[in-house]
Amino acid sequence: MPPVITLESPFARQVFHKRHPVLFQRLKDAHPYGPQQRKALDELLRESQEGVISLADDAFDRDQWLDWDRRHFGTPWPKAPFLWAESYFYRLLLGAVGYFETGVDPFGPFKTAELHSSTLEDDYAWLAQPLDFDAALMASLYGNRADLGFQLIAGNTKIHDELVADDSAQVQEFFRKPAKVTFILDNAGRELLSDLVFADHLLANGLATEITLHAKPYPYYVSDATMTDVGDCMRRLRQLPGGAGQRLHEAAAEGRLKVRTHPFHCAPLSFHDMPDDLATELKSQLTIFKGDLNYRRLVGDCYWDEATPFRQTVSYLPGPAVALRILKSEVVVGAGNIDPASRIAGTHAMIQMYQP
Numbered sequence: 001m002p003p004v005i006t007l008e009s010p011f012a013r014q015v016f017h018k019r020h021p022v023l024f025q026r027l028k029d030a031h032p033y034g035p036q037q038r039k040a041l042d043e044l045l046r047e048s049q050e051g052v053i054s055l056a057d058d059a060f061d062r063d064q065w066l067d068w069d070r071r072h073f074g075t076p077w078p079k080a081p082f083l084w085a086e087s088y089f090y091r092l093l094l095g096a097v098g099y100f101e102t103g104v105d106p107f108g109p110f111k112t113a114e115l116h117s118s119t120l121e122d123d124y125a126w127l128a129q130p131l132d133f134d135a136a137l138m139a140s141l142y143g144n145r146a147d148l149g150f151q152l153i154a155g156n157t158k159i160h161d162e163l164v165a166d167d168s169a170q171v172q173e174f175f176r177k178p179a180k181v182t183f184i185l186d187n188a189g190r191e192l193l194s195d196l197v198f199a200d201h202l203l204a205n206g207l208a209t210e211i212t213l214h215a216k217p218y219p220y221y222v223s224d225a226t227m228t229d230v231g232d233c234m235r236r237l238r239q240l241p242g243g244a245g246q247r248l249h250e251a252a253a254e255g256r257l258k259v260r261t262h263p264f265h266c267a268p269l270s271f272h273d274m275p276d277d278l279a280t281e282l283k284s285q286l287t288i289f290k291g292d293l294n295y296r297r298l299v300g301d302c303y304w305d306e307a308t309p310f311r312q313t314v315s316y317l318p319g320p321a322v323a324l325r326i327l328k329s330e331v332v333v334g335a336g337n338i339d340p341a342s343r344i345a346g347t348h349a350m351i352q353m354y355q356p
């Protein structure tokens with residue numbers, strides 16, 4: 001594997017030094033946090049910018065994190081791998097605001113606001129029209145355009161999207177034979193609504209025999225979908241035109257649509273380290289990896305040469321896979337030359353497919 005991206009990378013540094021302070025201010029504005037939670041957030045921000053990574057003796061999940069440790073406890077944060085450190089940061093954030101005692105999703109207010117935004121109905125008016133495969137696939141891809149974390153820096157910049165890798169024809173070809181499909185979900189809100197639309201297209205047209213949605217076990221990376229978010233989005237979709245929400249509700253009742261989670265989805269590791277039970281589950285089906293973070297975990301959060309073939313980076317996977325991703329971080333494989341600014345701007349997209 002090429003050298004791993006660390007917090008010394010300018011982009012990762014920007015995430016920790018610019019995005020996180022904005023996020024923490026938003027959290028303090030959105031919740032009635034007391035002095036203890038505010039102090040814990042301030043300490044976490046300071047520590048994650050210049051301190052040393054530590055694991056509390058009394059952390060309830062200490063054993064889990066020791067298992068996921070790759071000798072990073074004791075490392076100065078700025079020297080740690082970006083993926084590992086960022087994942088642990090979100091675990092610490094939840095601890096700081098008391099999530100593990102209260103169960104209150106700190107990002108809940110932002111997710112709710114997005115799902116009930118005044119423009120949402122208009123933005124999804126196209127659901128009233130019948131969709132072809134390509135439109136449903138593109139909806140799922142472009143749903144990843146603006147996750148809430150990304151918006152903290154990108155604002156409402158007009159985005160010009162461009163596919164830098166396009167295996168969509170291969171994906172469509174794959175569905176000539178009905179398949180079981182797993183979505184490794186990314187963001188709640190608009191992205192999840194669009195993923196559900198794609199899932200409905202696959203089920204309603206007999207392209208998928210069964211779909212499993214994998215959500216995160218706890219709130220993560222600001223807007224990542226939890227089991228609760230899947231329920232909320234399914235209910236919201238039933239209020240939108242086109243009938244996808246109702247059809248999916250029925251598919252769930254019949255066991256053709258399943259929703260589940262796995263602790264590994266919040267692990268600070270790439271999918272190379274996925275546990276056997278998850279690998280076995282993904283073996284006999286097509287797995288769709290949504291979004292930028294899942295892409296980093298899929299190919300490895302490393303300084304790959306962008307010309308490296310996608311299949312070379314994911315040949316460890318137990319079954320066929322598709323990555324649907326808007327580029328929001330430095331990692332790219334299987335594409336032409338992409339300048340550093342375009343890698344993080346959210347202006348380029350990719351559809352990549354792997355078949356063993």
Ligand SMILES: O=P(O)(O)OC[C@@]1(O)O[C@H](CO)[C@@H](O)[C@@H]1O
Pocket residue numbers: 015086144147149150186187221290291292293294296326328329
């Ligand atoms: O996975 P997503 O929602 O598409 O993007 C997640 C993201 O916004 O967060 C990370 C940095 O915090 C980057 O991987 C990426 O920019």
